Every structure is written in structure tokens, then in C-alpha cells.
Amino acid sequence: MHDFLLTAEHRAFRVEIRAFLRSQLAPRCEAIERDADWEAVKAVVRALGRAGYLKLMFADLYGGPLTRPGLTPATILSEEAAYLNYAFETTVATALSCAFPLHGFASAAIRGRFLVPLLDGQAVGSICITEPNVGSDSAGMETHIRFDTRSREWVIDGLKRYISNASRADVYVVWGITDPNVSPHKGLTAVAVPAGTSGLSFPRNYDFMGRRGCLVGEVAFDGVRVPEENLLGEVGGGFRIMLGAFNFERVLLGGSGLGVARSAFDIATAHAQHRNVFGQKLGQKQLIWDMIAEMSWRIDAAELLTHRAARMYDEGIEGKSLMREASQAKLVATETAVFCADRVVQILGGDGITRQFGRAEQIYRDARALPIVGGTSEMNKYLIAAREMPSIKLNL
Ligand SMILES: Cc1cc2nc3c(=O)[nH]c(=O)nc-3n(C[C@H](O)[C@H](O)[C@H](O)COP(=O)(O)OP(=O)(O)OC[C@H]3O[C@@H](n4cnc5c(N)ncnc54)[C@H](O)[C@@H]3O)c2cc1C
Structure with a gap:
């Protein structure tokens, strides 16, 4: 069913x-x-x-x-x-x-x-982790957050890049180092920064091949000051917050991948049942069956993994106990989106790469971001393997 x-x-x-x-x-x-x-x-x-x-x-x-x-x-x-x-x-x-x-x-x-x-939908938010020198290796970030004991404010200095909703958001949750002398697991802290805070700027917007309409850019923090109460969790507790946020985001990205894959699949199956080639429907050709069948089972696998991870989360399973399942959901659903985006273009032929004939080319451009954002496919494979081989220290 x-x-x-x-x-x-x-x-x-x-x-x-x-x-x-x-x-x-x-x-x-x-x-x-x-x-x-x-x-x-x-x-x-x-x-x-x-x-x-x-x-x-x-x-x-x-x-x-x-x-x-x-x-x-x-x-x-x-x-x-x-x-x-x-x-x-x-x-x-x-x-x-x-x-x-x-x-x-x-x-x-x-x-x-x-x-x-x-x-309430009145404001938009943004999360600031990635930096010019740090993407997959997010624990190695260079942004600093220090506490000014006289003014009782957090002071943030650093540059974040590839930040979705940059310059559009009303609030930015930013991670930075508060203690460089301990491991990132204990030295990272998260604070909330409202838009309009002095020292907050947006030096660059990126022009991507797809995802048009979602603004992604740099966010610079130049001596940005926020009150003590803007701290999230405990000082040094940022890594744990990030781990939870990543799990959560990966399951949601399972949903994103599924949605993109399904839109590609629906266009492909409709076209294959409608288009005539060599006196028959395109969908009667075995090479096309092969593509449709593979899109179909990949989508079902992605759906099962995504809803399994979401259900586990809803039953209170979190942190490291959800890492493997959230990573599998994200990995399979986003790679499925790329697979289906590629196949729908192939099945549509020239129409697939033409802006005048539907959304296939847009889906193709949009899908490619999915295995990169929110943790790359390679990082998700590491996380899955790490849970499967607890006695091995993976060398990233
Ligand atoms: C459209 C878009 C929106 C984004 N939105 C946000 C956002 O809102 N907030 C935010 O903080 N970030 C955001 N990001 C950043 C995103 O999370 C990073 O791009 C992603 O984590 C990868 O980091 P990187 O681009 O620096 O690549 P890198 O970390 O430099 O990796 C480059 C390649 O090397 C591979 N690689 C890295 N390390 C290893 C290893 N040890 N072994 C094998 N392969 C490895 C990666 O898998 C990847 O294929 C966004 C990115 C994009 C493109």
C-alpha cells in the first residue's frame, strides 16, 4: 500500500x-x-x-x-x-x-x-553555519562569539556563506566559537541575531543554476552585539543544538527530495503514455519501462526511509540515535530526486531541456542542489557508516 x-x-x-x-x-x-x-x-x-x-x-x-x-x-x-x-x-x-x-x-x-x-508566517528565519573555509567540516568554523562582561552582550565576528534567506530573514541563528581551547563539541555556541542589528551585513548574493526565488548569500558579522538573553541553550552547547537541527533538517530534506522526485516522475509517466514513437506509445518501449521502473522503486525506497525517520523523531528518538536513519532518508531521497530529474529530461527528449515545454528543465536545475545542501551525500554516508561500525574511528 x-x-x-x-x-x-x-x-x-x-x-x-x-x-x-x-x-x-x-x-x-x-x-x-x-x-x-x-x-x-x-x-x-x-x-x-x-x-x-x-x-x-x-x-x-x-x-x-x-x-x-x-x-x-x-x-x-x-x-x-x-x-x-x-x-x-x-x-x-x-x-x-x-x-x-x-x-x-x-x-x-x-x-x-x-x-x-x-x-505565524509574519517573519522568515535563517541558520548560519557554513563559512568560506568550512562547509562539511562544520565543527571547524572560525566565527567567534565572545561575551562582553561589562555590557553583558554577545559580540560576534565572522563571515558565513551560502546562507539561505540571507538579507531577507528577520532573525539569524548563528553558531560560533566561544572557547577555542576545547574541542568544538564543547566550544561552540549559538545565539539569535535580529535583522537590522548594527554590524550585520550581506556582502554577496549567489546566482545559482536552480532554486530561483530562494535568496542565498553571505552574512557578515562585524562586531555584532546582541543581549545576553539571545543565547540559545548553554555556553558551549552549540554542537549539541547543531546535531539536533541537522537531524531535523535531514528528515525535512527527505520530504524535499521526495517532492522533487515525484514531480519528475509524474511528468515522465504522463509523457510516456501520451507520446507516439515508431507507431507506438513511448511507454511501450522496454528501455522506457526500465527508466520508469527504476524511478518508481527509488521513490518508494525514499518514501519509506523518510517516513521511518520522521516517525522515529515523533516518537522521541533524537541525537545520535536518529543520525543513521535521518542520514539515510536525506541521502536516498535527494539522490532519487537527481536521478528522476535526469530521467524525466531523457524521456521528454528535446522538450525536456526546453523552457517552453513544461517544468522538466527547471526540475533538473533545481534538483542538483539537494545532495549538497544540509550535509552532502558523502557526509551522510560517513554518518551512516559511523553508526554501523562503532569500533572504527572514521578518518574524515
Ligand atoms: C543552495 C544552498 C543553500 C544553502 N543554505 C545554507 C544555509 O541556509 N545555512 C548554512 O549554514 N549553509 C547552507 N548551505 C551550505 C551547505 O550546507 C554546504 O554547501 C554543504 O554543507 C557543503 O559544504 P561546502 O559547499 O563547503 O563543500 P565542501 O565541504 O568543501 O565539500 C566539497 C565536496 O567534497 C566532499 N567532501 C568534503 N569532505 C570530504 C571527506 N572527508 N571525504 C570525502 N568527501 C568529502 C563533499 O561531500 C563535497 O562533495 C547551502 C548551500 C547551498 C548550495
């Missing part, structure tokens, strides 16, 4: 959110892709917030009709949004990844100030 890891309630939720996105997001997809229309993105984020969908994964704040809110319905939301437009979905997924540490580790005052507007 399709979706068999989901409850009847979650399946009904899929139908509901699909209809919602078809009415709110679908009419704006062209403006997002063609004009990178940020106002269109914001309008849908606001609509999602008004309807309470951005609170899905925070059971204590949710208050909606689902008896089992959590990461499972949030992942379904990601999948359904990415099916229509992956760039839009990344804006929401990034905001949720920013909400995660605010929800779990901020003081009540900071939650009220930054988390509530994020979940």
Missing part, C-alpha cells in the same frame, strides 16, 4: 495541504521561478502561518485539529510544497530549521520575540 507508514489522519492531511498549496502556491510558482518574486514567496509563507501549518512540528504550540502533529506532517508539507516549487519549499524549510533551536533552546522572552512571528 502506498504511504503505509502514515496514519489515516496523516494521509488526510496530505490531501488537505495539497489542496491548500494548489490554491496558494501554484498560481505564484511562475512568478517565483521567472522573477524570483520574494513578495510571492512571502504571501504563501503568511498564508501557511495564518492557517497554523508552520506550527505542525511543535506539538505544544500547534493547537490545530491533528491529534498527532510533528515532523511527519511537516515532512508531508515539505514534500507537497517541493512538488510544486522547490525554491519556495527551501524558504519554509530554512525557517523551520531556524525555529527548531529557538523552540528548544531560547528563553521565553526570545521565543516570544522571534519564534512566534516565524510560526
Whole structure:
């Protein structure tokens, strides 16, 4: 049975959110892709917030009709949004990844100030980890955060790059070193920085092959000062927060990969059943069956792994105990998206690489980011292997 890891309630939720996105997001997809229309993105984020969908994964704040809110319905939301437009979905997924540490580790005052507007869809968030010299090796970051005991403020200096929602976000959760004399596991700290803080700037935006509409750029911190209360968790507790955020983000990215893969698959199967070649339907040719069958089983494998990881999270499994399953979900779903994006272009032939004939070429350009963002496929393989061979110290 399709979706068999989901409850009847979650399946009904899929139908509901699909209809919602078809009415709110679908009419704006062209403006997002063609004009990178940020106002269109914001309008849908606001609509999602008004309807309470951005609170899905925070059971204590949710208050909606689902008896089992959590990461499972949030992942379904990601999948359904990415099916229509992956760039839009990344804006929401990034905001949720920013909400995660605010929800779990901020003081009540900071939650009220930054988390509530994020979940109401009035604000957008951003997470700042990657730096010019540090990507996959995130523990080796060079940004410094020090505490000024006189003014009782955190002072941040450093440069982050490849930051989604850079310059658009209302709040930035930033990680930096507070103690260079201990291992990063104990020396990293996270703080929240509101937009408009003095010393915060955005030197560069990137021009990507895909994901048009989601702005990604550099975020510079030049003596940025925020009050003591903007600390998330404990001093030196940033690595643990990051680990939890990565797990969470990887499961959501499973949903993103699934959505992109499914949109490619639907276009491919429709075309193969419609197009005539050599006096027969294209779909009657065995070489095409092979492609369709492989897309199909890869998508099902991605779905099973993604919903398994989401369910584990919803049952309270986290940290290292979720690392293998979250990594498998992210790895398989995002590689499946790239596979399906490639095959849909092949099945469509010339139409597949032409902007005039549908979305295949956009899906092809969009999908390529998926195995890179939120931890590359190679890093996810390391994490999986590390859990499978606890006695081996993997040499990264
Ligand atoms: C569109 C986009 C949006 C992003 N959004 C955000 C964001 O919002 N916030 C944020 O903090 N970051 C963000 N990132 C950054 C993203 O997480 C990093 O790009 C990613 O972690 C990889 O880091 P890197 O680009 O520095 O590549 P590198 O770490 O330099 O890796 C380059 C290649 O080498 C491989 N590699 C690295 N180490 C090893 C090893 N030990 N063994 C084998 N292979 C290895 C990698 O797998 C990769 O293939 C975004 C990136 C993109 C492209």
C-alpha cells in the first residue's frame, strides 16, 4: 500500500495541504521561478502561518485539529510544497530549521520575540553555519562569539556563506566559537541575531543554476552585539543544538527530495503514455519501462526511509540515535530526486531541456542542489557508516 507508514489522519492531511498549496502556491510558482518574486514567496509563507501549518512540528504550540502533529506532517508539507516549487519549499524549510533551536533552546522572552512571528508566517528565519573555509567540516568554523562582561552582550565576528534567506530573514541563528581551547563539541555556541542589528551585513548574493526565488548569500558579522538573553541553550552547547537541527533538517530534506522526485516522475509517466514513437506509445518501449521502473522503486525506497525517520523523531528518538536513519532518508531521497530529474529530461527528449515545454528543465536545475545542501551525500554516508561500525574511528 502506498504511504503505509502514515496514519489515516496523516494521509488526510496530505490531501488537505495539497489542496491548500494548489490554491496558494501554484498560481505564484511562475512568478517565483521567472522573477524570483520574494513578495510571492512571502504571501504563501503568511498564508501557511495564518492557517497554523508552520506550527505542525511543535506539538505544544500547534493547537490545530491533528491529534498527532510533528515532523511527519511537516515532512508531508515539505514534500507537497517541493512538488510544486522547490525554491519556495527551501524558504519554509530554512525557517523551520531556524525555529527548531529557538523552540528548544531560547528563553521565553526570545521565543516570544522571534519564534512566534516565524510560526505565524509574519517573519522568515535563517541558520548560519557554513563559512568560506568550512562547509562539511562544520565543527571547524572560525566565527567567534565572545561575551562582553561589562555590557553583558554577545559580540560576534565572522563571515558565513551560502546562507539561505540571507538579507531577507528577520532573525539569524548563528553558531560560533566561544572557547577555542576545547574541542568544538564543547566550544561552540549559538545565539539569535535580529535583522537590522548594527554590524550585520550581506556582502554577496549567489546566482545559482536552480532554486530561483530562494535568496542565498553571505552574512557578515562585524562586531555584532546582541543581549545576553539571545543565547540559545548553554555556553558551549552549540554542537549539541547543531546535531539536533541537522537531524531535523535531514528528515525535512527527505520530504524535499521526495517532492522533487515525484514531480519528475509524474511528468515522465504522463509523457510516456501520451507520446507516439515508431507507431507506438513511448511507454511501450522496454528501455522506457526500465527508466520508469527504476524511478518508481527509488521513490518508494525514499518514501519509506523518510517516513521511518520522521516517525522515529515523533516518537522521541533524537541525537545520535536518529543520525543513521535521518542520514539515510536525506541521502536516498535527494539522490532519487537527481536521478528522476535526469530521467524525466531523457524521456521528454528535446522538450525536456526546453523552457517552453513544461517544468522538466527547471526540475533538473533545481534538483542538483539537494545532495549538497544540509550535509552532502558523502557526509551522510560517513554518518551512516559511523553508526554501523562503532569500533572504527572514521578518518574524515
Ligand atoms: C543552495 C544552498 C543553500 C544553502 N543554505 C545554507 C544555509 O541556509 N545555512 C548554512 O549554514 N549553509 C547552507 N548551505 C551550505 C551547505 O550546507 C554546504 O554547501 C554543504 O554543507 C557543503 O559544504 P561546502 O559547499 O563547503 O563543500 P565542501 O565541504 O568543501 O565539500 C566539497 C565536496 O567534497 C566532499 N567532501 C568534503 N569532505 C570530504 C571527506 N572527508 N571525504 C570525502 N568527501 C568529502 C563533499 O561531500 C563535497 O562533495 C547551502 C548551500 C547551498 C548550495
